[in-house]
Amino acid sequence: MSQIQVHDKYFKPYIDENTLQERITAIAAQLSEDYKGKKPLFVAILNGSFMFAADLFKRMTIDVELCFIKLASYKGTKSTGNVITAIGMDTDIFSRDVIIIEDIVDTGKTLSEFLPQLEHQQPASLSIVSLLHKPDATVFPIDIKYLGFSIPNKFVVGYGLDYDGLGRNLPAIYQLA
Numbered sequence: 613m614s615q616i617q618v619h620d621k622y623f624k625p626y627i628d629e630n631t632l633q634e635r636i637t638a639i640a641a642q643l644s645e646d647y648k649g650k651k652p653l654f655v656a657i658l659n660g661s662f663m664f665a666a667d668l669f670k671r672m673t674i675d676v677e678l679c680f681i682k683l684a685s686y687k688g689t690k691s692t693g694n695v696i697t698a699i700g701m702d703t704d705i706f707s708r709d710v711i712i713i714e715d716i717v718d719t720g721k722t723l724s725e726f727l728p729q730l731e732h733q734q735p736a737s738l739s740i741v742s743l744l745h746k747p748d749a750t751v752f753p754i755d756i757k758y759l760g761f762s763i764p765n766k767f768v769v770g771y772g773l774d775y776d777g778l779g780r781n782l783p784a785i786y787q788l789a
Contacts, residue, residue, distance in 0.1 A: 616786055618769055618779040623786035627761060632743075632771060632784065633667065635760045639741060640671035643711065643758060651675045652709040655701060655730075657722075658682040659780070660715030663772035664743045664760075668713065679703045683722050710735040711758075715772050716744040718765070720752035727754075744768065744785070763787075 615624050643652075651674070656665035658680050669678055681701040710730060717723060723740065730738055741758035748765040769775050770782030779786070 615789060616779075616782070618775045621775060622789040623769055623779075624789045625784065626763070626768060626787035627785040629783040632760070636664065636667050636743075637671055639758050639760060640668050640673075643668075643741065644673040647674055647676075647709060647711075649674075650709050651677065652711050653703060653705060654678045654711050654713050655703075655705075656680050656713040657715070657726075660772045660774070661713045661743070663780070664715055665713045668741070677703075681726075683726055705730065705733045705735045707734065707736045709737045710739070712738070712740045714740060714742040716746070716768070717742045717754055717756060718746040718749040720750050720754040723754045724752035743771070744773075 615622055617623075654665060654669065654676055656662065656678060659682065662680075665678065665680075669676065679701055712723070712727075712730075714723065717740075727738070739757040740754060742756050743760040745756055745759055745762050746765045747762055764787075767775070767788040768785050769779035770785045772780050773785070774780045
C-alpha cells in the first residue's frame with residue numbers, strides 16, 4: 613500500500629485489506645453466535661457501509677436478511693450537521709432483531725437521529741455494528757455493540773468510505789496524510 617491521491621488530497625495507508633477481512637470474519641462469527649436460532653435483519657446504511665455489509669453478510673453462518681437505508685450528513689471532509697434521509701426503509705421491524713450496519717461512527721449524530729425512529733417501530737432488539745469509530749469525535753454517544761476498529765479523529769477513505777464520491781472502491785482504508 614502506498615500513498616494515494618483523491619481529488620486534491622493525499623491519503624496514506626492505514627488499515628490494509630487483510631486486516632479488514634480478518635476483523636470482519638471475527639465480527640461475523642460473534643454475530644452468528646449471538647443470534648444463533650434467530651433470523652436477524654441487517655439494516656445497512658448507504659452509501660458507505662455497502663462493502664462492509666456485503667463482506668459481513670457473506671460470512672454469516674445463520675439465516676439473516678438485509679435491507680438498506682440511505683442516511684447522509686457529510687459534504688467533502690466535514691459533517692454538515694444535518695442528517696438527510698434519501699432512501700427510506702420499507703421492511704417491517706416490529707418484534708425483529710435488528711442490526712444496524714454502519715461504516716463509521718464519528719460524531720454519532722446520524723445514528724442519534726435515526727435510532728429513535730427505529731425504536732418507535734418496536735424491534736425485539738436493536739444493535740449496532742460499525743467498521744470504524746472515532747471516539748475523539750463523538751458528541752452523541754452511541755452504543756456500538758460490534759466494532760471493527762477505533763481510529764483517531766482523522767478523515768479516512770476506502771472500503772466504502774469516500775471523499776466527495778471518490779475512493780469508495782479502494783480495498784483498504786487510507787487516512788488523510
